[in-house]
Amino acid sequence: MAEGTIDARLDLQGISKSFSNVQVLNKITFKCLHGEVHALVGENGAGKSTLMKIISGVYRLDEGKLMMDGEDRLFNSPREAQAAGIAMIHQELSLAQGISVMENIFMGHLTNHPLGLINYKDLASRTLKLLAEVGLKGVRPEDIVSDLSVSQKQLVEIAKALSLDAKVIIMDEPTSSLSMIETENLLSMVQKLKQQGISIIYISHRLEEVFQISDRITVLRDGISVGTWRPEEVTPAKIVALMVGREASETLPVFHECQKDLLLEINDLSRPGKFANINLSLCKGEILGISGLVGAGRSDLALAIFGVESKVQGSIKVQGRLITIKSPADAIKAGIALVPEDRKLQSLFLGMTVGENIVIAETEKNHSFATIDRKKELAVSNGFIEKLKIRTQSSQQKIEYLSGGNQQKAVLAKWLLCNPQILILDEPTRGIDVGAKEEIYLLIQDLAKQGVGVILISSELPEVLRLSHRILVMREGRMAGELERSDATPEKVMLLATGQNE
């Protein structure tokens, strides 16, 4: 034990964290040694990023201990964590785009001149040294960051971490937008950092990389640490099983057969840079699950069908009729509805009332130039509030004050009012408590029973497995495979999603 404490650069003991009564992390124990590459894997929502945000000072832990080099530490801000030698390289890079490489690297400590004057010559020569260290050739200190490629930016981030004398570098999905060669470069950089005694916490969905570079792998699931293994002790398939390994869904509800009438046919749909050659069909009353990792192109596909993305190629047929969808209004007229993934950014009018939020799409669709019939609107929105059990003081309450689950139900009400034939749901239960989740599941099944075709995009495997007749799996903008309900298991989906089946 004594030896372990000395060896451990970072030692997390019994870390717990909850957000508004939802336990996100439950007594996590995690240790990262000097000069170790420690991979952290788990499904979306398993608690990886929350744990990393605790380490890097963004969140405060509720319970537990964070030790660094044998010392009890508590970081109150990212700045404090940074000063202690913890650097985080985010999935979406956090460099300032409009300024130079050297200013980015030394941001926050550009100078210690009493008048705040900057010695750019000196800055440039120090930057050059760092750039050489991370193997960034062809980039000059005075280059503007927005002109660099993603992989170059990543290396600049690493150089920045080195300039801060980082002892621990956290990398969150660093290769998600890199090409193969760039990935290889990054991985060899990781090896080099390791040899300098820097500890690396490596978060990735790409298991081949994880097995290639890590010394140990820790699996998180539902906020619990399932265990830590050396790569030679396990196989990728075993890791996948550990990631998803919970019992099959609680109670299997009544399941209905879908009809065979074709509702939606998508042929060879592509959006350069987002997804390519997507074919799919949807029948009346069918729930079609689309699974895949974050960034696999699922949401982009949904937005494209709904007419938001421009530059989309391919054809869309609704009930056998070829249609052109150039805007959401076209899609709505064709009987399509979309509940987008980000409620706050894409769905809600926070300053407006629950009732206004419910009627807004239908009034635009059917009575764009009419006066408002308040009596009718009141009756309609109260009807939905009752039917979907939306908990609100009244339909005149501002929607801002409702819980996430009730807000989402109001968004669903907005679309049900438009009587869609095709309902696309993108992460419909994200950030919603268990009770409201069940109610939304039942509602989805009820709609399908009435003949609505549902496309269910979700990162929560149990949800997709429980509700879908068929499951399509997307990976890196392409269809990776299709599974029938009877055939689908969490392992098979994850293998397709991570590309481990090849």
Add this chain to the structure above:
Amino acid sequence: MGSEIMNKAKYRSPFKMFKELGILLALLALCAGLSIASPYFLEGTNLINILRQISVIGILAVGQAFIIISGEIDLSVGSVLALGGVVAAEVTAKGVDPILAVLIALLVGGLAGFTNGILVTKFRINSFIVTLGMLSVARGITLLITGGMPISFNSVASFLGGGYISVIPVSVIIMFAIVMLGHFFATRTVMGRNIFAVGSNKRAAELSGINVVKVKLINFTVMGILAALSGVILAGNLLSASPSSGSGYELDVIAAVVIGGASLAGGEGSIIGVLIGAALLGVLRNGFVLLNISAYWQVVAIGVVIVAAVGLDQLRKH
């Protein structure tokens, strides 16, 4: 269920009511103070004079309110006003029927506004920049048309600016008509509510099927027409169209809208509030004249009122 609907029949939340109540009380307090300080304040001619003075700002502020609620801004209103007045006068001087001349002026104003709208929506240039450009361009065209000299504007159309119906100035009647129309549009029509939706969350509005481009184009075009109408009224009042009229009005107009409770972030505001905001500014100006305080202090006071009104509004919200 039935009684529940009855309970909820009051459409406007007390929150919103109170919001307008706040500035209304401020206006009434100011009026009360002035009526004590000056015996002339409550005289009919003085009150009508105030209304006449705020009519142009009031009309402009209705259009500006819709633009600000949708999350944009129009700085070009003062220049488009001058352009409208000058076009009406110049076309009349060329021998065209005065009524037709006014319609042409409104068309030109609408065109200027439509241009603003196209640049904001299709070319995605920030409305602050676009309308700052239009502020300069429209003023420049006005100066080119007139050669820098005022043009006489004495025709039947001058009635819009200088006429009276009984003792009420026509411009005041026009202002009240536009305010009522604007209020009805904002609170009782689907398109009006869509403007709030666009300002509240542009992305969500798009994804709800609302044509955001159309909403903004209509807003800017209507603003242009209202600005030209204001120009005609102002020219009619003075019986001459000056190329420098309306300069600096954009600030008064934005002040009236903001004092009236609109948020520059969009999604919030009311037309009744705008009218009260314009009245507050008008009464304040009038008070300084009646009390014989230097006009320079008036400039200072208006600045303080703008910041105080918005500051108090923030306090109320948090």
